[in-house]
Amino acid sequence: MRDLSCALSASLSLVLDQLGVGETEVSIQEVPLGKPGDFGTPVAFGLARVLRKSPTLIAEKIVERIELPNGVLRAEAVGPYINFFVDPGPYVRSVIELPLSLVNTSGTEVIVEHTSVNPNKETHIGHVRNIVLGDAVARILTAAGHTVEVQNYIDDTGRQAAESLFAIDYFGARYDGEGKYDRWLGDLYVRLGRAKEDDGEVIDRGVDAVMRRLERGELRAEVEAVVRAQLETCYALGAEYDLLVWESDIVRSGFLDRGLKILRESEHVSQPTEGKFAGALVMDVSAFIPGLEEPNVVLVRSDGNAMYVAKDIGYQFWKAGLFKGLNYRRFDTQPSGRPLYTSAPDGEPEPGGRRLVHAQEIVNVIGVEQSHPQTLVRAALALSDSAESLAASKGSRHLAYELVSFEGQTMSGRKGIALPADEVIEEAVSRARAVIKRKNPDLGPADEVARQVGVGALRFAMLKSEARRVIDFRWEQALSLQGDSAPYAQYAHARACSILRSAPEVLGIGTDWRALGELEVRLAQVVARLPQVVAAAARDLAPHLVTQYVLDLATAWNGYYNHKDDEGRPDTQILRSAPGLREARLALVTKVRDTLAASLDLLGVEAPEQM
RNA sequence: GCACCAGUAGCUCAGUUGGAUAGAGCAGCCGCCUUCUAAGCGGUAGGUCGAGGGUUCGAGUCCUUCCUGGUGCACCA
Numbered sequence: 001m002r003d004l005s006c007a008l009s010a011s012l013s014l015v016l017d018q019l020g021v022g023e024t025e026v027s028i029q030e031v032p033l034g035k036p037g038d039f040g041t042p043v044a045f046g047l048a049r050v051l052r053k054s055p056t057l058i059a060e061k062i063v064e065r066i067e068l069p070n071g072v073l074r075a076e077a078v079g080p081y082i083n084f085f086v087d088p089g090p091y092v093r094s095v096i097e098l099p100l101s102l103v104n105t106s107g108t109e110v111i112v113e114h115t116s117v118n119p120n121k122e123t124h125i126g127h128v129r130n131i132v133l134g135d136a137v138a139r140i141l142t143a144a145g146h147t148v149e150v151q152n153y154i155d156d157t158g159r160q161a162a163e164s165l166f167a168i169d170y171f172g173a174r175y176d177g178e179g180k181y182d183r184w185l186g187d188l189y190v191r192l193g194r195a196k197e198d199d200g201e202v203i204d205r206g207v208d209a210v211m212r213r214l215e216r217g218e219l220r221a222e223v224e225a226v227v228r229a230q231l232e233t234c235y236a237l238g239a240e241y242d243l244l245v246w247e248s249d250i251v252r253s254g255f256l257d258r259g260l261k262i263l264r265e266s267e268h269v270s271q272p273t274e275g276k277f278a279g280a281l282v283m284d285v286s287a288f289i290p291g292l293e294e295p296n297v298v299l300v301r302s303d304g305n306a307m308y309v310a311k312d313i314g315y316q317f318w319k320a321g322l323f324k325g326l327n328y329r330r331f332d333t334q335p336s337g338r339p340l341y342t343s344a345p346d347g348e349p350e351p352g353g354r355r356l357v358h359a360q361e362i363v364n365v366i367g368v369e370q371s372h373p374q375t376l377v378r379a380a381l382a383l384s385d386s387a388e389s390l391a392a393s394k395g396s397r398h399l400a401y402e403l404v405s406f407e408g409q410t411m412s413g414r415k416g417i418a419l420p421a422d423e424v425i426e427e428a429v430s431r432a433r434a435v436i437k438r439k440n441p442d443l444g445p446a447d448e449v450a451r452q453v454g455v456g457a458l459r460f461a462m463l464k465s466e467a468r469r470v471i472d473f474r475w476e477q478a479l480s481l482q483g484d485s486a487p488y489a490q491y492a493h494a495r496a497c498s499i500l501r502s503a504p505e506v507l508g509i510g511t512d513w514r515a516l517g518e519l520e521v522r523l524a525q526v527v528a529r530l531p532q533v534v535a536a537a538a539r540d541l542a543p544h545l546v547t548q549y550v551l552d553l554a555t556a557w558n559g560y561y562n563h564k565d566d567e568g569r570p571d572t573q574i575l576r577s578a579p580g581l582r583e584a585r586l587a588l589v590t591k592v593r594d595t596l597a598a599s600l601d602l603l604g605v606e607a608p609e610q611m
Numbered sequence: 612g613c614a615c616c617a618g619u620a621g622c623u624c625a626g627u628u629g630g631a632u633a634g635a636g637c638a639g640c641c642g643c644c645u646u647c648u649a650a651g652c653g654g655u656a657g658g659u660c661g662a663g664g665g666u667u668c669g670a671g672u673c674c675u676u677c678c679u680g681g682u683g684c685a686c687c688a
Contacts, residue, residue: 032631042630045668055668080668081631159688280686293613293684301686308688371615372683402616402681439650453650465624468616470681476637477623482650483636484624491650499647529627536627548625551635562652568643575647589647611650 003098004028004091004528005039007069008084012043015065021050030525036076037083038091038521044080055080088521089513092584095524096591098531100598107145109358111319112138114365115234115241116153119226120164121186123233124418125473126367126404126411132462132604133401134365135239136543139602141363144538149359150241151319156223157247160189162210165222167192170206180422182229190416217248217345231332233421238455238604240334243356244342249326250315252345256306258323259314263299268383278302288379297376309373313380319362320381320392324349328356361395363541367403368468374398399541401467407474419473428479429454435481440611449608453487454479456605460486463543463603484551486605489596492554495561496593497609499574503586511587512580519563519572520588526556527595534602543603550599557592 005028012026024046031040044055044062051058059077066075066082071090076083114134117127134150142148155161167173167188175184196203213219227244234240250256260281263269268284279302286295299310317323329347332340341351350356364374381393405411411418433450436443443449461478465471481487529549537545565571574585597607 027630029627029630035631040631042669045630048668079631155688277686282686289614291614298686303686305686307686368616369682375615400616435650440648469624470617472623474623480637485636485650487650488636491648495648495651497648502647532627544625545627548627548635551625555635558651559653561647562643562649564643564653570646573647611648 004069004071004086004094008039008041008072011066011069012041012062012082014067015062016043016047018065019047019051019061021047031083035081035083036078036085038086038525040078040081040083042081044077044082086521088516088518089584092516092520092524092588093513095528096587098528100530100594101143107147108360109147109149110141110361110363111149111151111357111359112141112363112365113151113153113319114138115239116155116366117230118158118160118413119154119156119223119230120160121189121226121413122180122182123230123421124411124413125406125421125424126418128237128421128424128458129401129404129462129471130365130367131234131237131239132459133399133467133543135237135604136459136463136546136602137363137365137399137541139604140534140537140543140546143534143602146361146538149243149356151243151245151357152241153315154223154227154244154246156220157211157214157251159207159211161223161226162207162214163192164189164226165214165219166203166207166210170195170203180229180232182226182233183420183422185226186413187416190414193414193416215248215251217252220246220248228332233425235335236425236455237421237459238606240336240338241340242338243328244331244340245315245326246343247311249343249345250311250318253325255314255318255323255325256311259317260299260306260310262317262322262384262386262389263313263380266383266385269299283376283380283383285376285379285383288382289375297379309376309380312373312377316362316377316381316392316396317389319357319359320389320395321358322389322392324357326357328354359395360391361397362392363397363399365399365401368400369403371398371400374400397541399467402470404462404471404473406472408472424458424473425455427475428458431479432457432481432487436611443610445608445610449611452606452608453481453490453611456486456490456600457481459603459605460489460547464547466542466544486600486603487611489550489554489600490605490607490611492557493593493596493600493607494609494611496557496589496596499589500586500593501609503575509583510580511583513584515578515581516584516588519560520585523556523560523588523592526553527591530595530599533599537602546599546602550596550603553592553596553599557596 008028009026016022016024026041026043028039028041031037044059047058048055056079059080059082062082063075063077071087073085073087112134115131117123138148138150164185173188175181271281272278280298281300282296282298284295285297298307300306326343327347328341328351329344330339330351331342334340378393378396381389406419429450432454436446436450457479533545533549560572563572574589577585600607
């Protein structure tokens, strides 16, 4: 009895075979509250037309004939539905014995690129969404059996980085070590933007010069200082990476030219000698994106300069493994001990034997506003005439997320209207600390728990709704410590821990599974759902499915914990249960605790044992 | 103009790929700590699922036409 719904649908299929309708798909679902039974199927509906009988009659007939799998006591036709009653003891036991981790033999290698903040300013709340979303997706894909490499792209040759670095010289500023470096630099960037109104020409020329130096990789150390400051914030949020990819390394490695060379061989890419696009290199994407007014996309301008999409395409070609050639070295040891690598001209192809950039699937976590360029990148791969690149196109996915506004106001890094991530984290933690002080003043590790709860609340708020939904960040809502939030689930976990802490040492001895009943079945059903949730979340790149599940599980557990009988007396007190029943319940609580912790971990939310 | 996304309770959102009476949280009202953590639980109230048409035994979910809001559509980066 490894998985009950599999067993049930197998049993049903057998009956359907006898009835001569073998190919029908059988779905097993949990029975809604208030209806008889634990699991049910609407399969009879679909058979009504084929068998020319009413679904109710068919349901009855199936119930008569079905051979029930182990652990199922009986089947009942409830109108057109067929519902099953599980044997509580064996069922709950089988759920408890289910392994937490998924065994997925079809797991692939996946690159997840996220964060990729311009290295010229502090991260703000919009970046937090990217960081947290990408991090959660990486965790979920890993749990689903994939091998994941997390990349963080450093756009160190862009105009923004150049402006910030130029601003240091322009204003003669010096970092005195007060506050974070990225914050300090970001302020200079905003100041420079304002100064451009009076001194635009000088500034533009200066920035151009810095850009050329950046492309040659001469200011690597300066950019690295910003990147390290930004990474501190990412670490504080619980996100870690495998590889930093520097744009200057990509540029100098010639990937752009190599990518263009591949593209030129495509029949969809041409260099017209006359007309609107004379002299430019254009790609006709109409075969990939039908219905466009203008199917031609300029890759290289007639003056010979490559467009930004062309760089993106070259980068994606490299990610897809169409060409190699970058070197790497170790960059950092992250808080968990996980090593962080970086592309580096003076590095080696496989530093310390580590094989990097190898994947069949590529997930780019980038804002929705980049949907068009991201589609063009996939188009370029699809139109490149090789089986490899076609596969890479199919394996490329854009996880698009909507913007985050702040109390109704849209943010702008350029103007300096932004809510810095560091401030949000600090505020979240201090709110958590205040609650601890009020509710549990004697809690030992108060600071550590405040951090776990505050950061957890923030992450959860960013992941709770679908990525394609706009989030208006409001303090009260996002950092709420009650209701549909991380602390709600963390509290449920801590509560389970607390019970288990005071449980006798005899766990597992004299367990009487038969003493369990319907209440435990309901709770176990939610526990059993995790594997399907992980699979769906991985397939759809949708962490919000996991947040929803975490809430479901915490709610089910809290409901169980507080349950009262018809006379209003608590009837689920674990430690006061009769011997035998107590052990069985303790085993279930242990499973609930572990499942809560595991599913929170998929979201990058820590689960304190006390709070 | 064309394309993509969204529209579900006063507010913020779910809705297991077409199944049973559309669910949570917040806000409101009423209850529950002599009992394993009340950051919790129960109850109550709140809905034309943007509108119309269609497919289906069955539609919040699928097809279609509208309405509203957002974003994207450069030889910019």
